[in-house]
Amino acid sequence: MTTSPELPATPPAAAVSFRTVDLRGRGLTLAGLRAAVPRARQHTMADAEQKVLDIIKAVREDGFAALSDLALRFDGVQQVHPRVPAASLARALAELDPAVRSALEESISRARRFADGQRPRDLDVELGDGALVSQNWVPVSRVGLYVPGGLAVYPSSVIMNVVPALAAGVQSIALASPPQKDFGGLPHPTILAAAALLGIDEVYAIGGAQAIAAFAYGVPAHDVGPALEPVDVVTGPGNIFVATAKRLVKGVVGIDSEAGTTEIAILADSTAQPALVAADLISQAEHDPQAASVLITDSEDLAAAVRTELDLQAAGTKHSARVCEALSGPQSGVVLVEDLAQGIAACDAYAAEHLEIMTADAPAVAARIRNAGAIFVGDYSPVSLGDYCAGSNHVLPTSGTAAFSSGLNVTTFLRAIQVINYSRAALQEVSGHIVSLSGAEDLPAHGEAVTARFREAN
């Protein structure tokens, strides 16, 4: 049996209506640029938040019973307990298409080499005789990894989540992905096979916001089966419901970033090839009708040629309907800028999940970008390379959060614990300063805790 993802094509759609935002001559400040660049409608996000709050409440109050109701409602699956049996993982790996297995292995090998290189070093600094301060990177104990599986299924996201968690040294790893009606209520077999290939055996058939809630709060044991123990960190990509749930549980658990609905921005000048620009915009629009594809350019000629290509290519692609919907939404369009400098400012204001640079001297332009989840430089580094096989991670911040958060990496699963180890003499050397500062803050007991150590009896 072949177990590569096979989902139905969506029906052909209407033409693309790719909007234009003209920034030329407007002298916009950073706030003005942020308001002007294409974004998803606010009310869509507010609606999702209300739904997700209800889902989190249901999972916390009703545990496995709520998960079973939600699986029926959103995934059309009747479910007793969501834990995937070990035999199903082993069977999926045994039946995996050899070409897909070989591609997964190559992707794992590149991701592993990059993740191993990301591990930060521990640090010891002696600030005086006997005054030792260290920093030790320690993995979190247990993580919950989400792998999407709604409109498409994402075995590649198993790799992107699991490889850095293993490289960080996490001991307990649980993975969840939506139950699939066509596969007996289990996650897609290629997802199970990828998990088995990486040695992950705690896998749940749970999708959407309910999976994030189950990881964050745990699910108590019930007569249908054993407990799902809560985790310390939840990571992974997903649609608007998954990303909203991660934002809402942040603080109860750590998260990687809001790795929500896919975005691509392309900064291009007149040297770019319109057919490649359009192909890349379409490749990411394919994920979701709410996906964002944005072209930022100072060339009206390029913008016009890309529009022609979008109409042509979007009509002929397998998932034409959702591609056209994504390209025609308020979150997508072409941004016309005066010059490269304003283009770079617009890219930083947008803070794309993926930013492609297709300009003359692309590496020099890339070096000037401050805000992006990941940057793809030149004609031979398309986002699809990063999605599957570059070695970099494809779980990346969306909705402008790349201005302050990073893509999934080894440090997502680590804490830097600082260790303080002073001798008696080293403490005595700074005791006067501690007393002075504790007095300045009107917290004298802090100073007394130090002077107590140097009284006669001690």
Ligand SMILES: NC(=O)c1ccc[n+]([C@@H]2O[C@H](COP(=O)([O-])OP(=O)(O)OC[C@H]3O[C@@H](n4cnc5c(N)ncnc54)[C@H](O)[C@@H]3O)[C@@H](O)[C@H]2O)c1
């Ligand atoms: N930023 C990143 O790093 C990154 C990486 C890969 C994919 N993605 C994004 O992940 C998403 C994958 O989406 P998907 O839908 O294919 O899979 P998904 O697993 O994210 O979502 C499917 C689940 O959504 C829930 N759901 C569906 N409709 C709902 C509703 N009306 N109300 C509440 N819950 C509902 C269901 O529980 C279902 O199981 C896409 O948006 C894609 O762009 C992002």
Ligand SMILES: N[C@H](CO)Cc1c[nH]c[nH+]1
């Ligand atoms: N482009 C997605 C990140 O937004 C990752 C992905 C996985 N498979 C295909 N694409």
Ligand SMILES: [Zn+2]
């Ligand atoms: Zn993609």
